[in-house]
Amino acid sequence: MAKILLVEDNDLNRDMLSRRLERRGHRVIIALDGEQGVALAQADRPDLILMDMSLPVLDGWEAARQLKAAPATQAIPIIALTAHAMVGDREKAIEAGCDDYDIKPVEFQRLVDKIDALLNKAAAR
Amino acid sequence: MNDEKEPPGVQQEATESGRSLANIRHTLRTPLNHIIGYSEMLLEEADERGLESSIDDIRKIHAAGKRLLACIDELLDPETIDKASAQGSGGATTIGLFREADGDALSATIGADSSSKSGRILIVDDGACLEEKRLRDQEVSYLNDVVRVTSAAAAIATAGFRAEMLVDVVKRPDELGQLARVFERMAGEVAAREEQLKQQIQVLRIEIDQAKKAQQVCEITDTE
Numbered sequence: 001m002a003k004i005l006l007v008e009d010n011d012l013n014r015d016m017l018s019r020r021l022e023r024r025g026h027r028v029i030i031a032l033d034g035e036q037g038v039a040l041a042q043a044d045r046p047d048l049i050l051m052d053m054s055l056p057v058l059d060g061w062e063a064a065r066q067l068k069a070a071p072a073t074q075a076i077p078i079i080a081l082t083a084h085a086m087v088g089d090r091e092k093a094i095e096a097g098c099d100d101y102d103i104k105p106v107e108f109q110r111l112v113d114k115i116d117a118l119l120n121k122a123a124a125r
Numbered sequence: 126m127n128d129e130k131e132p133p134g135v136q137q138e139a140t141e142s143g144r145s146l147a148n149i150r151h152t153l154r155t156p157l158n159h160i161i162g163y164s165e166m167l168l169e170e171a172d173e174r175g176l177e178s179s180i181d182d183i184r185k186i187h188a189a190g191k192r193l194l195a196c197i198d199e200l201l202d203p204e205t206i207d208k209a210s211a212q213g214s215g216g217a218t219t220i221g222l223f224r225e226a227d228g229d230a231l232s233a234t235i236g237a238d239s240s241s242k243s244g245r246i247l248i249v250d251d252g253a254c255l256e257e258k259r260l261r262d263q264e265v266s267y268l269n270d271v272v273r274v275t276s277a278a279a280a281i282a283t284a285g286f287r288a289e290m291l292v293d294v295v296k297r298p299d300e301l302g303q304l305a306r307v308f309e310r311m312a313g314e315v316a317a318r319e320e321q322l323k324q325q326i327q328v329l330r331i332e333i334d335q336a337k338k339a340q341q342v343c344e345i346t347d348t349e
Contacts, residue, residue, distance in 0.1 A: 105162060
């Protein structure tokens with residue numbers, strides 16, 4: 001199964017999502033802010049990143065921009081997660097380089113489908 | 126269409142209103158995310174372990190969380206918020222919460238109040254408006270019944286009273302209803318007394334006629 005980097009500052013969201021993904025057989029590594037997320041992605045090379053956008057230190061949009069700008073991490077698919085769901089948030093996330101977007105509260109099966117689709121796409125390359 | 130651009134301060138106020146609502150939405154949705162997510166996780170576990178007794182209760186928690194989420198999404202819909210911010214143009218963004226008959230479902234309308242210069246967000250619970258309307262209707266109904274009672278009182282004085290004049294008012298459980306019932310009883314008593322007087326007059330007339338006849342018979346007999 002895949003190695004997924006979860007970048008999330010809220011401990012309950014982090015705990016819940018990581019446990020559910022682990023129950024599906026994924027390995028989950030955790031970062032608490034955007035800066036840690038960028039560093040862990042460069043060091044651990046996950047198969048996919050789940051990125052909360054409202055993060056301390058470095059927000060999700062900037063972290064995504066940095067990851068997509070770096071050759072070592074630009075191929076890693078990123079799914080943006082936000083609870084704001086303001087009009088234009090999706091476009092903002094895609095502009096920052098995210099491959100997909102989902103809103104919180106996460107509908108888990110929908111998120112799993114998105115994860116699978118991006119992992120399959122990456123594997124096909 | 127007015128093509129004039131709004132002053133920057135006004136646009137900023139409208140944007141800030143939208144942002145404040147987005148923050149409220151975020152603050153409300155985050156703990157809901159936990160309630161829904163953990164209950165889904167517990168459901169999966171209970172299902173795997175065959176804990177039938179727990180599944181029903183967890184489903185209730187999950188359903189309540191989803192219902193609350195639907196309410197928040199409906200009340201603070203980002204598209205509506207954005208539209209209201211755009212239309213707000215320096216006026217207040219007004220959110221009306223309309224409570225449906227069952228008191229459960231809520232829906233929102235968001236509009237701009239151009240009379241306001243403040244750009245502040247006004248949250249109006251329309252439950253209060255409905256209560257106000259109900260009281261106003263009651264007031265109008267009371268005044269109409271007062272008019273019926275005074276008309277009936279005038280009709281009693283002029284002997285023009287008819288029972289149907291107070292037909293609805295006498296059903297009222299309040300003091301006005303009591304007054305109407307007193308008027309109705311009074312009118313009934315007056316009518317009965319009138320009837321009684323008529324009968325007494327009739328009897329008196331008969332007696333007078335008989336007396337007259339008797340007198341006439343006497344006069345004829347005396348003459349002969």
